[in-house]
Amino acid sequence: MTxxxxxxxxxxxxxxxxxxxxxxxxxxAPFLMSQDPLKINMDHRLAPMSREHILGTDHxxxxxxxxxxxxxxxxxxxxxxxxxxxxxxxIPIGILSGFFGGWFDRFCMRTVDSLLAxxxxxxxxxxxxxxxxxxxxxxxxxxxxxxGSYIRVVRSIILVEKEKDYILMARTSGLRTMxxxxxxxxxxxxxNVIVLVTLDLGKIILMIASLSYIGLGAQPPVPEWGAMxxxxxxxxxxxxxxxxxxxxxxxxxxxxxxLVGDHLRDHFTLQNR
Amino acid sequence: xxxxRINCLSLSIMGEHILKDVTLTVKRGExxxxxxxxGSGKSMTALAIAGLLPSSVLMEKGDIFFExxxxxxxxxxxxxxxxxxxxxxxxxxxxNTFTPFIKIGHHxxxxxxxxxxxxxxxRKNMIIRAFEDMQLPAERVYNSYPFQLSGxxxxxxxxxxxxxxxxxxxxxxxxxxxxxxxxxxxVLELISYIKQQMNCAVxxxxxxxxxxxxxxxxxxxxxxGEIVEYGEKDQLLRSPCHPYTKxxxxxxxxxxxxxxx
Amino acid sequence: xxxIGQRFLEFALFxxxxxxxSFLFIQxxxxxxxxxxxxxxxxxxxxxxxxxxxxELKLDEPLHVQYWYWLKRFFAFDLGNSYMTNRPVVEELLTxxxxxxxxxxxxxxxxxxxxIPLGTLAAVYKGKWIDHISRLFALIGSSIPSFWLGIVLIYxxxxxxxxxxxxxxxxxxxxxxxxxxxGIAMSAxxxxxxxxxxxxxxxxxxVKAARSRGIAETRIFFFHVFRSALIxxxxxxxxxxxxxxxxxxxxxxxxxxxxxxxxxVDAIMRRDYPIIQGYVLFxxxxxxxxxxxxxxxxxxxxxxxxxxKGERK
Numbered sequence: 001m002t003x004x005x006x007x008x009x010x011x012x013x014x015x016x017x018x019x020x021x022x023x024x025x026x027x028x029a030p031f032l033m034s035q036d037p038l039k040i041n042m043d044h045r046l047a048p049m050s051r052e053h054i055l056g057t058d059h060x061x062x063x064x065x066x067x068x069x070x071x072x073x074x075x076x077x078x079x080x081x082x083x084x085x086x087x088x089x090x091i092p093i094g095i096l097s098g099f100f101g102g103w104f105d106r107f108c109m110r111t112v113d114s115l116l117a118x119x120x121x122x123x124x125x126x127x128x129x130x131x132x133x134x135x136x137x138x139x140x141x142x143x144x145x146x147x148g149s150y151i152r153v154v155r156s157i158i159l160v161e162k163e164k165d166y167i168l169m170a171r172t173s174g175l176r177t178m179x180x181x182x183x184x185x186x187x188x189x190x191x192n193v194i195v196l197v198t199l200d201l202g203k204i205i206l207m208i209a210s211l212s213y214i215g216l217g218a219q220p221p222v223p224e225w226g227a228m229x230x231x232x233x234x235x236x237x238x239x240x241x242x243x244x245x246x247x248x249x250x251x252x253x254x255x256x257x258x259l260v261g262d263h264l265r266d267h268f269t270l271q272n273r
Numbered sequence: 274x275x276x277x278r279i280n281c282l283s284l285s286i287m288g289e290h291i292l293k294d295v296t297l298t299v300k301r302g303e304x305x306x307x308x309x310x311x312g313s314g315k316s317m318t319a320l321a322i323a324g325l326l327p328s329s330v331l332m333e334k335g336d337i338f339f340e341x342x343x344x345x346x347x348x349x350x351x352x353x354x355x356x357x358x359x360x361x362x363x364x365x366x367x368x369n370t371f372t373p374f375i376k377i378g379h380h381x382x383x384x385x386x387x388x389x390x391x392x393x394x395x396r397k398n399m400i401i402r403a404f405e406d407m408q409l410p411a412e413r414v415y416n417s418y419p420f421q422l423s424g425x426x427x428x429x430x431x432x433x434x435x436x437x438x439x440x441x442x443x444x445x446x447x448x449x450x451x452x453x454x455x456x457x458x459x460v461l462e463l464i465s466y467i468k469q470q471m472n473c474a475v476x477x478x479x480x481x482x483x484x485x486x487x488x489x490x491x492x493x494x495x496x497x498g499e500i501v502e503y504g505e506k507d508q509l510l511r512s513p514c515h516p517y518t519k520x521x522x523x524x525x526x527x528x529x530x531x532x533x534x
Numbered sequence: 535x536x537x538i539g540q541r542f543l544e545f546a547l548f549x550x551x552x553x554x555x556s557f558l559f560i561q562x563x564x565x566x567x568x569x570x571x572x573x574x575x576x577x578x579x580x581x582x583x584x585x586x587x588x589x590e591l592k593l594d595e596p597l598h599v600q601y602w603y604w605l606k607r608f609f610a611f612d613l614g615n616s617y618m619t620n621r622p623v624v625e626e627l628l629t630x631x632x633x634x635x636x637x638x639x640x641x642x643x644x645x646x647x648x649x650i651p652l653g654t655l656a657a658v659y660k661g662k663w664i665d666h667i668s669r670l671f672a673l674i675g676s677s678i679p680s681f682w683l684g685i686v687l688i689y690x691x692x693x694x695x696x697x698x699x700x701x702x703x704x705x706x707x708x709x710x711x712x713x714x715x716x717g718i719a720m721s722a723x724x725x726x727x728x729x730x731x732x733x734x735x736x737x738x739x740x741v742k743a744a745r746s747r748g749i750a751e752t753r754i755f756f757f758h759v760f761r762s763a764l765i766x767x768x769x770x771x772x773x774x775x776x777x778x779x780x781x782x783x784x785x786x787x788x789x790x791x792x793x794x795x796x797x798x799v800d801a802i803m804r805r806d807y808p809i810i811q812g813y814v815l816f817x818x819x820x821x822x823x824x825x826x827x828x829x830x831x832x833x834x835x836x837x838x839x840x841x842x843k844g845e846r847k
Contacts, residue, residue, distance in 0.1 A: 372762070
């Protein structure tokens with residue numbers, strides 16, 4: 001590999017690696033905390049920042065920092081899980097749809113198009129409405145809402161690549177279909193999709209937080225950043241720290257995710273050319 | 274009588290020279306042809322005259338005098354007043370010089386309104402007359418959008434727009450290169466006709482020697498940003514000095530009977 | 535014109551399918567609607583009352599019969615009654631919709647008032663400090679959850695400065711904080727879009743040509759560049775319709791603003807299925823209508839589409 005190619009790869013994958021590192025840290029950190037995020041201690045409610053409780057406590061005396069870190073696990077963990085499931089579902093369907101065409105393709109496209117007619121937030125609202133408020137239902141709703149557009153993207157990549165000469169060569173030289181898919185389609189698809197998904201990660205995190213905020217997502221006592229902001233509504237006056245820190249946590253995470261996504265998009269499109 | 278004088282104009286882009294010591298004079302009412310291959314700097318010269326150089330181009334030295342005024346001293350507002358009224362420009366890519374969602378009539382109206390205060394009636398009459406001079410179906414063209422016209426029609430509209438305010442200098446940057454030969458010939462005839470009618474000077478940029486032969490009064494040949502030959506048409510054609518000029522003339526396709534051996 | 539006809543047909547088909555799906559959903563939801571409607575847990579109800587209501591609603595008939603009755607009521611604009619208030623769903627939706635509409639339009643106004651000047655300045659002075667500020671604004675703005683922005687605004691304006699009310703509806707003052715919240719949140723994305731659309735417009739050949747004809751810069755900007763940027767912007771607006779609708783839901787809950795967003799969230803918490811169903815159908819109708827309007831605006835903005843069947847080169 002030439003050195004410019006190596007630098008290019010580095011530019012693309014390093015920020016992604018940083019993002020993944022950030023996610024891993026968020027997921028692991030709570031295990032390193034000494035305070036219990038669920039432990040209620042009514043003597044210490046709404047305490048300001050102190051040595052014992054670095055960020056103070058909430059209205060039930062629970063340590064805020066511990067809750068934020070635990071909330072990170074929930075918010076980011078669920079978002080990340082949602083992203084993985086979205087990819088796991090839409091990539092195979094998109095590849096199959098694009099590669100084989102026929103009735104399967106037509107059926108998928110019709111379903112996806114009618115689903116995409118709805119704003120994704122509304123799909124989430126409706127699904128939680130019908131199944132009942134719960135974090136799991138919210139995740140399910142988001143997956144269903146988002147899969148549609150990913151299936152479309154994957155399918156369109158396949159449709160373009162399918163006609164290219166190198167695929168024709170592979171087929172005529174007798175490569176099995178699975179081999180073609182794995183070796184030729186996959187790298188193209190994965191690259192583009194990862195860029196999209198990194199950009200979407202921020203949106204998904206915001207959606208989960210928003211839905212939990214209005215009460216449709218995480219139910220108490222589960223610590224989740226959006227739900228925590230909901231709980232602090234009545235204490236805006238007396239304990240502003242309750243609303244500041246979870247908000248900052250959300251903002252930082254989404255910001256990092258967006259920055260990495262933007263960076264990847266700028267560089268990946270350049271490389272694609 | 275001198276209309277335009279360029280003195281030792283040198284332009285560069287990011288350190289690279291694109292024009293070097295270009296000097297020429299255009300007299301009132303004369304047809305001046307600037308000839309050369311792609312990249313010889315002819316378009317840049319034209320843009321410099323009209324003050325339309327992109328910001329990345331640096332004017333290293335030289336002056337341009339229009340009617341004995343140094344154009345370097347022109348403010349943005351003075352330039353705006355001059356363009357379209359005293360100096361007009363015709364581009365090679367006629368299609369993209371019109372905003373697609375604005376009707377042709379409105380385009381022309383806009384140009385007139387930007388310079389003179391005529392009434393709506395007068396403006397429309399001026400435009401219709403200009404279209405008729407260009408042998409266009411005036412009313413229909415006036416109410417059309419750009420995409421509804423053919424290439425030849427559009428270029429003629431562009432010319433009509435350029436001359437409606439009777440400019441002193443008409444700069445035509447390869448106006449016929451993108452047209453078929455029949456339409457091109459027609460367009461050139463029209464430009465020549467205008468020149469005679471309005472006694473405006475025409476700075477004609479081309480790479481086609483045949484056009485230069487037919488209409489020019491003065492010819493300047495450019496190569497790699499410099500003028501290599503400059504003189505009156507007949508003299509130049511009879512005895513070109515520079516080897517490049519010679520090769521240009523020789524390379525022109527001639528209509529001759531083929532000789533069979 | 536046939537485009538609109540085609541659209542209506544698509545819409546009718548879509549609606550039919552949607553109605554069937556939502557009907558199925560209602561059937562699948564847990565709980566007994568009759569018991570819920572009569573609030574069997576709270577009020578003593580006789581078996582006869584339950585039976586008579588069940589009969590009235592034809593709940594014992596086979597599924598397709600039920601669907602038929604449902605469809606008949608649907609086309610008579612009867613979507614049933616709310617489990618909670620027992621008022622017709624249609625009435626609830628129609629009374630609360632103007633409130634949401636007011637909020638949405640005001641928020642759009644706020645968004646335009648922020649993003650158009652900022653985006654324009656960022657494009658015209660590309661690379662200068664105003665451009666960097668707009669970039670920062672866009673980046674941070676799209677990373678902040680809208681409800682957090684709302685809470686912060688409440689804290690600043692209502693709690694500390696005590697200027698604007700934070701709950702409910704009444705005077706124009708009640709509209710300020712909610713529309714500011716939603717407007718600022720949406721403008722973060724739009725600033726960049728406006729900037730890039732305008733930058734593209736600046737590069738066009740016809741801008742250079744207009745300049746060569748002596749047309750004033752400001753005129754070129756407004757009538758040529760800006761106008762050309764409208765189509766992509768409207769497209770983008772169509773795509774961000776979802777976030778506008780979702781945004782109103784969140785903001786209404788946050789500020790207890792009595793619109794259809796708050797209505798449906800309350801309905802979800804209380805398992806009031808007729809309202810949820812009504813909301814879904816209503817929103818789909820809205821989305822379809824707005825998309826048709828957007829399509830029509832293309833016709834107006836882009837004469838090429840309009841006259842496609844007419845003269846061609």
